Amino acid sequence: xxxxxxxxxxxxxxxxxxxxxxxxxxxxxxxxxxxxxxxxxxxxxxxxxxxxxxxxxxxxxxxxxxxxxxxxxxxxxxxxxxxxxxxxxxxxxxxxxxxxxxxxxxxxxxxxxxxxxxxxxxxxxxxxxxxxxxxxxxxxxxxxxxxxxxxxxxxxxxxxxxxxxxxxxxxxxxxxxxxxxxxxxxxxxxxxxxxxxxxxxxxxxxxxxxxxxxxxxxxxxxxxxxxxxxxxxxxxxxxxxxxxxxxxxxxxxxxxxxxxxxxxxxxxxxxxxxxxxxxxxxxxxxxxxxxxxxxxxxxxxxxxxxxxxxxxxxxxxxxxxxxxxxxxxxxxxxxxxxxxxxxxxxxxxxxxxxxxxxxxxxxxxxxxxxxxxxxxxxxxxxxxxxxxxxxxxxxxxxxxxxxxxxxxxxxxxxxxxxxxxxxxxxxxxxxxxxxxxxxxxxxxxxxxxxxxxxxxxxxxxxxxxxxxxxxxxxxxxxxxxxxxxxxxxxxxxxxxxxxxxxxxxxxxxxxxxxxxxxxxxxxxxxxxxxxxxxxxxxxxxxxxxxxxxxxxxxxxxxxxxxxxxxxxxxxxxxxxxxxxxxxxxxxxxxxxxxxxxxxxxxxxxxxxxxxxxxxxxxxxxxxxxxxxxxxxxxxxxxxxxx
Amino acid sequence: xxxxxxxxxxxxxxxxxxxxxxxxxxxxxxxxxxxxxxxxxxxxxxxxxxxxxxxxxxxxxxxxxxxxxxxxxxxxxxxxxxxxxxxxxxxxxxxxxxxxxxxxxxxxxxxxxxxxxxxxxxxxxxxxxxxxxxxxxxxxxxxxxxxxxxxxxxxxxxxxxxxxxxxxxxxxxxxxxxxx
Numbered sequence: 001x002x003x004x005x006x007x008x009x010x011x012x013x014x015x016x017x018x019x020x021x022x023x024x025x026x027x028x029x030x031x032x033x034x035x036x037x038x039x040x041x042x043x044x045x046x047x048x049x050x051x052x053x054x055x056x057x058x059x060x061x062x063x064x065x066x067x068x069x070x071x072x073x074x075x076x077x078x079x080x081x082x083x084x085x086x087x088x089x090x091x092x093x094x095x096x097x098x099x100x101x102x103x104x105x106x107x108x109x110x111x112x113x114x115x116x117x118x119x120x121x122x123x124x125x126x127x128x129x130x131x132x133x134x135x136x137x138x139x140x141x142x143x144x145x146x147x148x149x150x151x152x153x154x155x156x157x158x159x160x161x162x163x164x165x166x167x168x169x170x171x172x173x174x175x176x177x178x179x180x181x182x183x184x185x186x187x188x189x190x191x192x193x194x195x196x197x198x199x200x201x202x203x204x205x206x207x208x209x210x211x212x213x214x215x216x217x218x219x220x221x222x223x224x225x226x227x228x229x230x231x232x233x234x235x236x237x238x239x240x241x242x243x244x245x246x247x248x249x250x251x252x253x254x255x256x257x258x259x260x261x262x263x264x265x266x267x268x269x270x271x272x273x274x275x276x277x278x279x280x281x282x283x284x285x286x287x288x289x290x291x292x293x294x295x296x297x298x299x300x301x302x303x304x305x306x307x308x309x310x311x312x313x314x315x316x317x318x319x320x321x322x323x324x325x326x327x328x329x330x331x332x333x334x335x336x337x338x339x340x341x342x343x344x345x346x347x348x349x350x351x352x353x354x355x356x357x358x359x360x361x362x363x364x365x366x367x368x369x370x371x372x373x374x375x376x377x378x379x380x381x382x383x384x385x386x387x388x389x390x391x392x393x394x395x396x397x398x399x400x401x402x403x404x405x406x407x408x409x410x411x412x413x414x415x416x417x418x419x420x421x422x423x424x425x426x427x428x429x430x431x432x433x434x435x436x437x438x439x440x441x442x443x444x445x446x447x448x449x450x451x452x453x454x455x456x457x458x459x460x461x462x463x464x465x466x467x468x469x470x471x472x473x474x475x476x477x478x479x480x481x482x483x484x485x486x487x488x489x490x491x492x493x494x495x496x497x498x499x500x501x502x503x504x505x506x507x508x509x510x511x512x513x514x515x516x517x518x519x520x521x522x523x524x525x526x527x528x529x530x531x532x533x534x535x536x537x538x539x540x541x542x543x544x545x546x547x548x549x550x551x552x553x554x555x556x557x558x559x560x561x562x563x564x565x566x567x568x569x570x571x572x573x574x575x576x577x578x579x580x581x582x583x584x585x586x587x588x589x590x591x592x593x594x595x596x597x598x599x600x601x602x603x604x605x606x607x608x609x610x611x612x613x614x615x616x617x618x619x620x621x622x623x624x625x626x627x628x629x630x631x632x633x634x635x636x637x638x639x640x641x642x
Numbered sequence: 643x644x645x646x647x648x649x650x651x652x653x654x655x656x657x658x659x660x661x662x663x664x665x666x667x668x669x670x671x672x673x674x675x676x677x678x679x680x681x682x683x684x685x686x687x688x689x690x691x692x693x694x695x696x697x698x699x700x701x702x703x704x705x706x707x708x709x710x711x712x713x714x715x716x717x718x719x720x721x722x723x724x725x726x727x728x729x730x731x732x733x734x735x736x737x738x739x740x741x742x743x744x745x746x747x748x749x750x751x752x753x754x755x756x757x758x759x760x761x762x763x764x765x766x767x768x769x770x771x772x773x774x775x776x777x778x779x780x781x782x783x784x785x786x787x788x789x790x791x792x793x794x795x796x797x798x799x800x801x802x803x804x805x806x807x808x809x810x811x812x813x814x815x816x817x818x819x820x821x822x
Contacts, residue, residue: 392671
């Protein structure tokens with residue numbers, strides 16, 4: 001698997017290794033033999049359990065024999081093989097290694113080795129980029145830090161945070177994007193939020209900040225601004241440059257949004273078309289930037305942030321809440337009661353039920369098949385009632401605290417859930433059968449919105465979007481968290497790379513979720529649901545992760561010394577999916593554009609007006625919602641006339 | 643095509659009669675929090691726990707008032723206030739029809755008076771909190787010296803208490819000797 005290791009002089013030793021996971025044992029045999037000889041020497045070094053600070057061995061020159069690490073040891077810790085391989089490949093790159101939890105490691109590398117290190121872990125060791133986190137650590141270390149969180153999904157599955165410090169005066173570090181394209185949004189955001197300069201970044205446009213934001217104000221720097229400060233606008237005109245590659249053709253621009261009836265979320269799309277065909281597309285988002293990270297770091301305490309995270313998304317808020325709570329729990333090594341973990345998994349699956357039914361319904365809607373849309377929404381009501389039953393709120397809101405959950409599942413509720421599951425399975429199966437048999441569905445979705453496998457590998461999309469392109473990556477299966485470690489989760493995937501495959505993945509996962517809920521109810525252990533047996537410690541950090549219906553949500557939390565988070569970075573699943581949309585839109589027709597955008601299931605917010613652009617006359621007119629509603633009802637006195 | 647028509651016909655009407663008939667709610671669903679102004683001891687635990695700052699406490703020293711206020715427009719019905727209240731003075735109901743014509747109608751306030759220090763006459767705590775502590779102390783034996791002393795201490799502000807405390811060193815020493 002990895003020639004770098006098998007060629008090394010360590011090969012040849014064996015035996016004494018603790019029992020391995022059976023599934024990956026064969027393919028990892030080479031790595032293992034290399035690791036094994038070291039394991040006896042270091043047995044003592046790895047008895048640290050969940051204590052993150054006890055693992056700072058990289059700073060000591062005398063610790064040379066500890067370089068190679070055992071993949072598996074008595075504490076169940078994983079991930080050392082990647083560090084070992086990285087040290088073999090770039091012997092002078094690694095400065096320090098620290099452990100956050102049994103499956104999380106931070107490796108601090110020299111700044112000049114950052115791109116190579118990330119590239120090596122990404123392409124050679126089977127990593128996928130989860131999120132790029134910047135952190136203003138000047139009060140702690142004197143420098144900024146950038147953290148590339150990689151989800152290692154081939155051998156020795158774990159999370160590795162590649163960290164490097166950026167000098168507070170020069171603010172420069174080498175960009176990783178030319179080597180790993182997936183980093184492009186993360187590095188653009190580092191420029192916006194911290195004013196750090198990734199040298200060599202091909203796309204230096206703003207990502208998060210609006211056009212009228214002052215050039216020298218970086219919101220997430222610790223000394224920049226109060227969270228309530230609203231700087232005066234610096235410009236009245238939009239100056240965002242939309243890029244495109246015409247491929248030598250004469251193209252016309254079709255703008256969609258920022259508010260548009262088919263895009264379901266404030267986002268501005270520019271389709272560069274020749275006739276009906278989309279030659280290229282560009283888009284900008286973040287019209288609804290809410291500054292949540294700044295609020296959480298400035299105003300809220302740890303428990304209160306769980307309620308803020310609920311509100312990140314109107315559909316999959318609970319997944320964010322769990323990701324945040326587990327990030328703090330990982331950072332402190334809190335043992336969350338088993339029953340609480342099962343309840344979390346239960347609610348996550350209920351959330352998946354209503355989210356997937358929503359998207360399957362919307363795919364019908366975008367295909368112009370509104371009967372199906374209404375039928376799926378009718379069935380979906382049962383899943384909303386499930387959420388209300390479990391949490392007291394139709395939207396699985398307000399259930400998490402750091403250390404567990406606030407509500408138990410009672411016996412009679414369990415029975416009610418089971419009967420609702422039976423009803424959901426029966427009702428949905430009827431609709432799914434009818435949908436698959438509807439010729440228009442296949443006609444509109446098969447072969448449309450192709451996400452090429454290579455593009456998918458380069459950009460690290462998540463959820464059904466990547467699983468529809470044949471990559472079976474699912475956080476529940478790759479890195480079992482909360483209650484999923486008791487279940488056998490199989491990541492679903494379809495090889496079609498098109499909208500149909502993504503819809504089929506969601507259909508399969510919907511029925512998987514029903515099965516999982518039944519299993520979780522059966523195995524739920526009796527016991528407490530919340531622990532308060534812990535103390536907050538400053539500047540501990542870790543990531544938390546969940547598989548939301550749209551894909552992997554990742555939260556990075558660093559605790560502060562004032563009962564507030566020092567740094568909190570939340571990455572919603574759709575953040576990972578937007579960058580590949582450009583590739584998915586190319587080569588399709590304008591009529592398919594809403595369907596393609598809908599197929600990545602972007603998070604929706606309400607649109608309240610529509611702008612009609614007449615390309616021939618080069619004019620545009622904005623119609624208010626009430627005018628539109630009146631016209632829909634009466635069909636008289638069109639608001640577009642006169 | 644025919645499957646869809648058949649399904650539509652067999653399912654019938656999926657909508658409910660609400661608002662013309664009451665909506666059926668699940669027993670534990672969370673709605674408007676109701677404050678019991680008489681039971682409240684003005685400790686402020688709810689305001690500290692409230693994630694969206696819907697619950698706030700304002701000090702109005704010139705008028706000798708401590709104002710408890712909830713803004714239902716900000717409330718997210720999480721029930722943290724109910725969870726942390728030591729005297730069950732705030733509880734979630736199932737009421738969810740909270741629309742109002744004017745923003746001010748979303749506010750609900752309760753005004754409590756402040757206690758003045760028996761020595762320096764400065765305000766130092768809500769009267770109801772002091773009353774509550776006194777009632778707790780009343781449940782102990784009244785002839786106990788320590789209870790009497792605690793009651794005296796309750797009636798003065800923290801700063802006067804420190805001054806009185808340093809004057810009481812002799813008393814404390816005697817107590818310690820007696821115990822020893």
